[in-house]
Amino acid sequence: MKKNIHVVGAVITDNDKILCAQRGTEKALPGLWEFPGGKIEQNESPQQALQREIQEEMHCEIEIGEQVEHTVYEYDFGIVHLTTFYCTLLKGEPVLTEHIAIKWLKSDELEHLQWAPADIPAIEKIAQTFVNQK
Numbered sequence: 117m118k119k120n121i122h123v124v125g126a127v128i129t130d131n132d133k134i135l136c137a138q139r140g141t142e143k144a145l146p147g148l149w150e151f152p153g154g155k156i157e158q159n160e161s162p163q164q165a166l167q168r169e170i171q172e173e174m175h176c177e178i179e180i181g182e183q184v185e186h187t188v189y190e191y192d193f194g195i196v197h198l199t200t201f202y203c204t205l206l207k208g209e210p211v212l213t214e215h216i217a218i219k220w221l222k223s224d225e226l227e228h229l230q231w232a233p234a235d236i237p238a239i240e241k242i243a244q245t246f247v248n249q250k
């Protein structure tokens with residue numbers, strides 16, 4: 117049986133821009149784009165996990181808002197249960213530690229990146245949400 121991997125991702129917004137992060141080439145899903153975040157550890161809430169991961173990965177403090185999407189996607193290495201949340205930066209500017217690149221893009225530019233497959237429903241939802249706000 118494949119292992120279940122529970123993951124949280126931060127859709128960090130700054131006005132009309134969204135932070136996108138590129139995975140390293142030595143990792144699973146090499147070079148694909150994702151939302152910064154990571155695995156939920158035992159006894160952590162999704163929000164606690166997200167706050168911890170963003171602090172570790174990007175050296176920033178965030179405010180976590182509404183859930184964007186919840187997706188279950190089966191990869192060859194396991195079944196990822198990805199929950200994404202809208203977030204804003206409270207303290208610090210994102211720095212590169214684990215990722216090889218970051219980009220701030222408008223919602224209608226997100227589709228031009230090559231995303232991890234589990235992220236596609238969130239990308240579609242974000243595009244719809246931002247269009248409705250215009």
Ligand SMILES: Nc1nc2c([nH]c(=O)n2[C@H]2C[C@H](O)[C@@H](COP(=O)(O)OP(=O)(O)OP(=O)(O)O)O2)c(=O)[nH]1
Nearest residue numbers: 123125143144150151152153154155196232234235
């Ligand atoms: N952080 C994050 N992970 C994602 C997203 N989409 C997606 O499929 N994933 C996958 C990639 C990983 O398999 C898993 C997240 O775990 P992780 O961030 O600890 O990944 P990793 O490969 O660096 O982990 P590791 O096993 O090498 O420690 O979820 C996303 O938008 N953000």
